Amino acid sequence: MSAATNLPAEARAALAAFSACNGWEQRARLLMQWSERLPALTDEERCEANRVQGCESSVWLVAGRSGSRLQFRASSDARLLRGLLALLLLRIDGLSEAELAAVDVTDWFAQLGLGRQLSPSRSSGLNAVLQRIRELASETYP
Incomplete structure (x- = not known):
């Protein structure tokens, strides 16, 4: 469980909340929240x-700065995807460019107990979002 200690605080809180769920129905409700x-x-x-680009559903990603830190905001027309985006943004919050490069979307959602519910296209879309985050970070920190 040492990997969890390297997570941003809100990501650790999300991991604890999803770990406390008993089954997919509770996780789905929590994801919608x-x-x-x-x-x-x-x-x-x-x-x-x-x-x-690379997402079946429409996804928009906006980068901004707070002091020396990059901050990302995202949205989608699809509610389930908005929940997944919220969890992805928690996972990458405050990370350096090098730390972003090491983030594994599949592993993160597996830790949350959501991995089996990610279709190949949704997983591919979330990886496209992470790739765009990495691109925006490298443009900001050349």
């Missing part, structure tokens, strides 16, 4: 330039 945590993007932010 997490989808509500994503702050809404403005109509201007939901533009083609911010759209993540």
